[in-house]
Amino acid sequence: MVAGALKKENLWTFYKGSVARKLCRQAKCSLLILTEPKMEGTNFDTIVVNGVDHPKTLFSIKTSFYFAKYMNVNAIDVVEEIDPSKVKTTVEDDDTCEKAKAERDRIINEERAKMQDLLSKEMDFQLQVKFDCLFGKLGYTIGHYTEMKKADLLVVNSPNRKLGLLDRVFTHDLEYLLAEMPTNMLIVHSRGFDN
Amino acid sequence: MGNAKNKSWIYDLIAAISVSLVALPISLALAKASGVNPIAGVISTVVGGIVMFFLGGSHVTITGPGNGLVLVIAASVGSIGYASTLTAIIVAGLLLIVFGFIKLGNLSDFFPASSIQGLLVAIGLTLILKQFHLMLGMDKPFSSDTSTFSIIGYVPEMVRGFIQAPSADGILGVIGFLILFFYGFIKHKIVKFMPAPMWVVLIGVGFYYYYEFTGQEFPIPSEKLLFIDTSELSKFNLPSIENISHSDFYVAVISITLICLIETLLSIKAVDKIDPEKRKSNFNKDLKGVGLATMISGLLGGLPVVTVIARSSVNVNQGAKSRLAGLFNAVFVALMILFLSQYLNKVPTSLLASILVFTGYKLAEPAKWRMVLKVGREQFWIFLITVVATLLTNLTNGIALGILATVATQLSITKNFRQYVNSVSKPNVIFMKEDEDKYFIGVKGFSSFLNFLKLKKRLDQVPSKEHVILDFSMTEFVDHSVMEHIYNYANDYRAKEGDFEVIGLDVHDAYSPHPFAARGVKGRRRVSSKVSLTKRQKDIQQFASDKRWSFSPDSVYHMPNLAILPFYQTRKLDHAYNVVNGFHGDVEFNSFDVEYSEGELLVEESYRATMLLIQFENRHIPDFTLDRESIKQRVIELADADHVKFKEHHDFSDRYHLEGSDNLDIKRFFTDNLIDLFERNPYFHVESKKDQILIIKKERLASISEIRFLNHFAEEMVEIVNKE
Numbered sequence: 058m059v060a061g062a063l064k065k066e067n068l069w070t071f072y073k074g075s076v077a078r079k080l081c082r083q084a085k086c087s088l089l090i091l092t093e094p095k096m097e098g099t100n101f102d103t104i105v106v107n108g109v110d111h112p113k114t115l116f117s118i119k120t121s122f123y124f125a126k127y128m129n130v131n132a133i134d135v136v137e138e139i140d141p142s143k144v145k146t147t148v149e150d151d152d153t154c155e156k157a158k159a160e161r162d163r164i165i166n167e168e169r170a171k172m173q174d175l176l177s178k179e180m181d182f183q184l185q186v187k188f189d190c191l192f193g194k195l196g197y198t199i200g201h202y203t204e205m206k207k208a209d210l211l212v213v214n215s216p217n218r219k220l221g222l223l224d225r226v227f228t229h230d231l232e233y234l235l236a237e238m239p240t241n242m243l244i245v246h247s248r249g250f251d252n
Numbered sequence: 253m254g255n256a257k258n259k260s261w262i263y264d265l266i267a268a269i270s271v272s273l274v275a276l277p278i279s280l281a282l283a284k285a286s287g288v289n290p291i292a293g294v295i296s297t298v299v300g301g302i303v304m305f306f307l308g309g310s311h312v313t314i315t316g317p318g319n320g321l322v323l324v325i326a327a328s329v330g331s332i333g334y335a336s337t338l339t340a341i342i343v344a345g346l347l348l349i350v351f352g353f354i355k356l357g358n359l360s361d362f363f364p365a366s367s368i369q370g371l372l373v374a375i376g377l378t379l380i381l382k383q384f385h386l387m388l389g390m391d392k393p394f395s396s397d398t399s400t401f402s403i404i405g406y407v408p409e410m411v412r413g414f415i416q417a418p419s420a421d422g423i424l425g426v427i428g429f430l431i432l433f434f435y436g437f438i439k440h441k442i443v444k445f446m447p448a449p450m451w452v453v454l455i456g457v458g459f460y461y462y463y464e465f466t467g468q469e470f471p472i473p474s475e476k477l478l479f480i481d482t483s484e485l486s487k488f489n490l491p492s493i494e495n496i497s498h499s500d501f502y503v504a505v506i507s508i509t510l511i512c513l514i515e516t517l518l519s520i521k522a523v524d525k526i527d528p529e530k531r532k533s534n535f536n537k538d539l540k541g542v543g544l545a546t547m548i549s550g551l552l553g554g555l556p557v558v559t560v561i562a563r564s565s566v567n568v569n570q571g572a573k574s575r576l577a578g579l580f581n582a583v584f585v586a587l588m589i590l591f592l593s594q595y596l597n598k599v600p601t602s603l604l605a606s607i608l609v610f611t612g613y614k615l616a617e618p619a620k621w622r623m624v625l626k627v628g629r630e631q632f633w634i635f636l637i638t639v640v641a642t643l644l645t646n647l648t649n650g651i652a653l654g655i656l657a658t659v660a661t662q663l664s665i666t667k668n669f670r671q672y673v674n675s676v677s678k679p680n681v682i683f684m685k686e687d688e689d690k691y692f693i694g695v696k697g698f699s700s701f702l703n704f705l706k707l708k709k710r711l712d713q714v715p716s717k718e719h720v721i722l723d724f725s726m727t728e729f730v731d732h733s734v735m736e737h738i739y740n741y742a743n744d745y746r747a748k749e750g751d752f753e754v755i756g757l758d759v760h761d762a763y764s765p766h767p768f769a770a771r772g773v774k775g776r777r778r779v780s781s782k783v784s785l786t787k788r789q790k791d792i793q794q795f796a797s798d799k800r801w802s803f804s805p806d807s808v809y810h811m812p813n814l815a816i817l818p819f820y821q822t823r824k825l826d827h828a829y830n831v832v833n834g835f836h837g838d839v840e841f842n843s844f845d846v847e848y849s850e851g852e853l854l855v856e857e858s859y860r861a862t863m864l865l866i867q868f869e870n871r872h873i874p875d876f877t878l879d880r881e882s883i884k885q886r887v888i889e890l891a892d893a894d895h896v897k898f899k900e901h902h903d904f905s906d907r908y909h910l911e912g913s914d915n916l917d918i919k920r921f922f923t924d925n926l927i928d929l930f931e932r933n934p935y936f937h938v939e940s941k942k943d944q945i946l947i948i949k950k951e952r953l954a955s956i957s958e959i960r961f962l963n964h965f966a967e968e969m970v971e972i973v974n975k976e
Contacts, residue, residue, distance in 0.1 A: 194679035
């Protein structure tokens with residue numbers, strides 16, 4: 058299905074929802090959102106994929122590889138967002154700062170190893186893949202990262218449940234992305250995970 | 253220097269002597285000004301010193317009664333009485349402990365920089381206005397409920413009254429003020445033997461005994477003398493709960509807590525900046541310590557305990573190394589009060605008032621106003637609103653209005669209400685590790701004091717000896733408070749030899765040429781300064797062109813190389829100007845005038861001096877400091893002989909004190925020829941760090957001939973060093 062939507066939105070439609078927004082939040086299939094559709098088709102140079110620690114992620118990454126294969130993509134950044142509260146030490150002075158750093162490094166290394174393991178299984182063609190760990194609010198940081206890298210597509214998992222009005226007021230995860238629309242987005246709906 | 257570590261108590265002991273000489277008079281004066289028994293200030297100092305030694309989270313800070321508290325304690329004593337004020341102090345202490353546990357130690361970074369500046373100036377003005385008549389030895393010409401602001405109207409009357417009929421204690425008060433004022437300009441050894449506040453106290457004591465000795469009648473009535481009742485120490489001044497339901501009680505609790513919090517946190521931050529070892533204090537732990545000390549002090553009838561900047565800076569400048577200095581200070585102050593109170597009781601209160609008026613002057617001096625004005629006109633309005641609101645009502649209102657004014661100003665600059673609100677409620681920072689030990693922190697949207705804590709949380713995650721890239725390219729507006737914080741972070745990294753790069757600010761326009769000025773993408777103007785040169789500047793320009801070197805009179809605020817030198821570890825580097833830059837062979841020469849300061853507030857002294865920095869490109873220079881041999885150093889050497897001596901060069905070893913990290917390397921560097929050069933020439937202070945050498949002739953601006961001489965000396969030195 059191809060649906061068009063106006064870019065213009067005011068506060069009311071943002072919270073109540075337009076058809077397009079409703080699709081983003083509740084569709085039971087994968088969804089490609091083009092922020093600036095062009096007649097000649099969009100060029101996808103770099104892709105950012107979420108690498109969150111979740112079973113759905115594998116499917117999203119697979120999809121992005123599949124997408125990359127057919128769309129002439131140069132580089133894929135797999136980005137894992139990590140909640141900073143996973144680092145248990147609170148920084149208060151030099152000692153705790155060093156301790157927090159060690160803890161953080163351990164988390165990064167673990168995640169990197171895990172992801173490399175996963176990626177090596179899925180890669181079947183030549184592609185530049187980079188892995189980064191972001192610390193910050195989940196959902197927000199990946200959008201910021203995508204915008205910063207000027208990536209052309211952001212591939213994310215579909216929400217784990219239906220998103221309602223409350224999610225818009227107390228923004229989290231996907232809602233940050235839907236509110237800001239940093240670039241074109243592909244929301245991957247994994248089979249086998251029913252909403 | 254493993255050896256030095258064991259002997260660090262010597263340094264602490266020496267430092268504590270100077271600190272206690274400042275702490276005693278100011279504790280008495282602050283308590284007196286708060287309208288309570290002078291001993292209450294001493295209790296605060298002693299309890300603070302002891303408790304913080306065991307529980308403190310900072311290293312070289314000094315605690316005791318604070319300047320800002322005079323306002324709130326005096327108001328509270330006036331409305332609910334001293335006994336209930338003590339209860340309020342205990343509750344405030346408890347709240348501070350709670351703040352420590354819920355980790356509010358970074359709260360001071362939340363307040364907008366200009367309104368904090370306004371708050372400090374307002375405290376200064378209040379001290380001046382409320383103590384002025386006491387300094388002049390007069391009775392209060394205004395009633396107790398007069399707002400601080402309206403006392404301004406009484407000042408001409410007070411001055412007129414003093415000139416028409418000066419009283420003996422009034423004259424002493426003015427003399428005291430003049431001593432404090434001019435102390436910073438005099439560099440004589442005997443004068444510097446004691447800190448200025450102690451001189452003031454001594455003059456009072458001397459005055460009394462002069463009259464007793466000559467048998468004349470003492471011209472100052474005894475009720476105008478300080479009255480310390482040591483018998484008070486034995487009986488507890490019990491806190492009372494009678495006024496606990498009164499609304500003024502809660503006003504007192506809130507304002508005491510707020511002022512303790514702000515004064516303590518700001519002071520710790522300021523002291524961390526001048527700590528030569530650049531240790532980072534644990535703010536939360538310190539808050540808990542200060543809270544507990546405040547509770548105990550309140551129970552014993554004393555004033556709240558806060559970290560104080562003036563006394564701490566004396567501590568640092570006198571070479572303190574650890575918390576032990578605070579403990580020694582407490583002991584010395586206690587001993588002085590126990591054994592010297594009969595002499596202290598001869599000091600007229602006008603002299604104590606002069607110490608506070610001078611403290612107030614240092615807090616509110618014109619330079620502070622000019623600084624804010626330089627940062628930007630909009631900052632000046634925020635500052636002014638805070639000052640006036642504080643003087644008209646009270647501190648809490650002043651701060652609240654300052655915050656409102658800041659928000660209003662930023663809204664009017666950015667003209668984007670929705671995004672402004674979003675910038676507060678939504679995240680705007682990402683943090684990632686790019687390579688090994690290299691971090692990237694990105695900020696988006698509006699970066700202001702309201703959301704700075706989010707950015708700070710990430711910034712604090714990285715040890716300052718590493719490499720951070722802070723990217724502002726996705727921001728549309730960065731406010732003055734954030735710029736100032738960032739500047740401080742950069743200094744911190746520089747001191748620890750880390751790397752702190754700020755990128756993406758070149759797309760913004762600054763609202764003034766000052767480095768702390770707010771920046772926006774849609775800036776209003778870029779300011780360029782064009783000034784005519786003075787005679788001296790023209791001479792320096794001539795000197796530069798003779799050597800085919802470059803000359804620039806403009807101020808440079810960013811001096812990464814200079815800041816890492818030992819000389820600037822305990823001094824605040826402000827800016828350099830009149831920079832002459834060029835090469836002698838492959839060695840880069842930079843001579844410049846520099847403005848820097850030592851100490852804070854009461855003990856602040858600012859300097860302008862001419863220095864020469866030479867940078868070696870292809871040669872290793874060991875880190876060393878070559879200084880004049882002083883009495884203090886000889887005392888320390890007795891305990892800790894960790895410096896380099898040349899047996900065969902007596903003259904050199906007698907005149908100079910040489911120390912550094914690698915003695916062997918230094919001995920190899922100081923060849924006979926080099927030592928000969930030093931023996932032939934007058935005294936120079938020379939130090940090196942990271943293959944660059946800083947040469948200072950005197951701590952003042954040099955004349956053009958002295959600049960030539962300085963450069964000539966350095967060229968000779970470079971030739972000797974390069975020959976080896």
